[in-house]
Amino acid sequence: MIVNIVLVVCSLLVIVEGGKCPCSTPDLCNPITNTTRREVFIFSLNNDRNSWEKYDFTKVTTVVMVGYESPELMCHAHKFGVRAIAISNYPVEKLTNAAARTVWVNKTLAMVKENFLDGVNIDFEDPISKNEVNLERGYTSLVAEANQRFKQELPYSQVTVDVAWRQPCIDDRCYDYSGLSAVSDFVFVMAYDERSQILGECIAGANSPLGNAQIGIESYLSLNIPAYKMVLGVPWYGYRYKCLKLVENKCSIEKKPFRGVPCSDAAGSQIDYRAIAILVKKNHIKINFDNSTMTPFFNYQDASNTTYQVWFDGPKSLRLKYELADKYGLRGVGMWNADSLDYSDTISAQLQRKEMWGALPNYRNDFN
Numbered sequence: 001m002i003v004n005i006v007l008v009v010c011s012l013l014v015i016v017e018g019g020k021c022p023c024s025t026p027d028l029c030n031p032i033t034n035t036t037r038r039e040v041f042i043f044s045l046n047n048d049r050n051s052w053e054k055y056d057f058t059k060v061t062t063v064v065m066v067g068y069e070s071p072e073l074m075c076h077a078h079k080f081g082v083r084a085i086a087i088s089n090y091p092v093e094k095l096t097n098a099a100a101r102t103v104w105v106n107k108t109l110a111m112v113k114e115n116f117l118d119g120v121n122i123d124f125e126d127p128i129s130k131n132e133v134n135l136e137r138g139y140t141s142l143v144a145e146a147n148q149r150f151k152q153e154l155p156y157s158q159v160t161v162d163v164a165w166r167q168p169c170i171d172d173r174c175y176d177y178s179g180l181s182a183v184s185d186f187v188f189v190m191a192y193d194e195r196s197q198i199l200g201e202c203i204a205g206a207n208s209p210l211g212n213a214q215i216g217i218e219s220y221l222s223l224n225i226p227a228y229k230m231v232l233g234v235p236w237y238g239y240r241y242k243c244l245k246l247v248e249n250k251c252s253i254e255k256k257p258f259r260g261v262p263c264s265d266a267a268g269s270q271i272d273y274r275a276i277a278i279l280v281k282k283n284h285i286k287i288n289f290d291n292s293t294m295t296p297f298f299n300y301q302d303a304s305n306t307t308y309q310v311w312f313d314g315p316k317s318l319r320l321k322y323e324l325a326d327k328y329g330l331r332g333v334g335m336w337n338a339d340s341l342d343y344s345d346t347i348s349a350q351l352q353r354k355e356m357w358g359a360l361p362n363y364r365n366d367f368n
């Protein structure tokens with residue numbers, strides 16, 4: 001009798017704790033269990049079934065929902081054996097507050113459980129100077145506690161951390177990268193926005209040069225971060241810069257300081273692959289390919305004769321980065337962000353998606 005009562009109470013608790021599965025069948029709320037497979041790790045920003053339904057779910061392994069939480073997407077992802085996870089940040093001023101860290105971990109875990117998600121991506125990008133050791137330690141402790149609690153309660157869950165394109169101190173983000181990788185499942189290396197602090201000439205340039213991807217990977221390997229704990233993140237967007245002067249493809253840009261450096265990509269604006277394709281078509285633009293960064297770019301003038309230079313990544317430059325990740329035996333690749341493409345049903349949109357999704361590696365031929 002006592003045993004029965006205990007069982008009843010337990011099953012009630014499970015139901016209350018997990019909530020009701022919103023999927024067509026309850027098994028779709030089960031977690032994805034493979035914790036070692038290679039990753040195609042993608043960020044989704046558009047809470048619109050018409051977009052995310054067209055992602056290539058035979059290639060994706062993890063989809064991060066940014067700015068929204070969709071039960072429909074969770075069910076859909078699980079149908080394809082894909083993890084659906086949340087993204088979260090933490091206030092820098094509370095990093096050294098252990099009690100606040102625990103509250104945050106509890107809240108984040110509760111949110112993930114409630115929505116049948118498979119984990120969390122921690123996207124903290126505030127500056128921490130080299131000498132702010134307590135903040136560095138606080139951040140590593142936060143991730144360690146999160147990962148430990150997640151694994152305790154959701155053994156197959158995934159806890160990952162977004163990191164700068166290289167260590168140690170890009171944009172004054174002097175984190176304990178070695179520690180962060182040790183206490184998480186893997187780090188997502190954001191191999192983009194690499195002109196956030198332009199130290200040479202104040203000119204436009206590539207967002208994600210191939211050589212820098214290699215420098216970044218090597219910089220993390222040099223900290224003894226294993227290749228299987230790194231996912232190479234690439235941009236599905238570019239930058240458009242207004243040229244003060246354009247001489248032999250050298251586009252001088254306005255000085256816009258960022259974190260102590262006088263010239264930065266803040267002089268330009270980010271532009272999605274979809275918008276770039278429209279621009280190219282409308283202006284009959286011929287695209288150049290810069291061999292030193294292995295990156296496409298072009299110049300054009302708008303209706304008022306202002307000159308612009310646009311640097312971006314397309315299938316060719318992206319494929320080179322995916323191959324680099326493979327060459328180093330990294331855990332995988334990913335992109336910011338999946339909604340940079342045209343998800344309409346025109347022929348050109350379909351072709352664009354085929355080229356961009358098609359360039360991604362296929363790590364899932366066994367469909368694990």
Ligand SMILES: *[C@@H]1O[C@H](CO)[C@@H](O)[C@H](O)[C@H]1NC(C)=O
Nearest residue numbers: 034035036037038363366368
């Ligand atoms: C996880 O997936 C990989 C392929 O990506 C496969 O080799 C491995 O056996 C799988 N592990 C489990 C425990 O299923």
Ligand SMILES: *[C@@H]1O[C@H](CO)[C@@H](O)[C@H](O)[C@H]1NC(C)=O
Nearest residue numbers: 099100102103104105106107
């Ligand atoms: C966090 O959750 C754990 C386990 O449920 C609980 O023991 C602890 O009291 C919680 N802490 C806070 C600060 O909410």
Ligand SMILES: *[C@@H]1O[C@H](CO)[C@@H](O)[C@H](O)[C@H]1NC(C)=O
Nearest residue numbers: 288289290291292293294295
């Ligand atoms: C870039 O490299 C390609 C292939 O190696 C070559 O055909 C092309 O001429 C090069 N372009 C420049 C501007 O050096």
Ligand SMILES: *[C@@H]1O[C@H](CO)[C@@H](O)[C@H](O)[C@H]1NC(C)=O
Nearest residue numbers: 300301302303304305306307
């Ligand atoms: C832009 O330049 C063209 C060719 O030099 C000129 O005909 C046109 O009037 C200019 N337009 C504006 C808005 O200045």
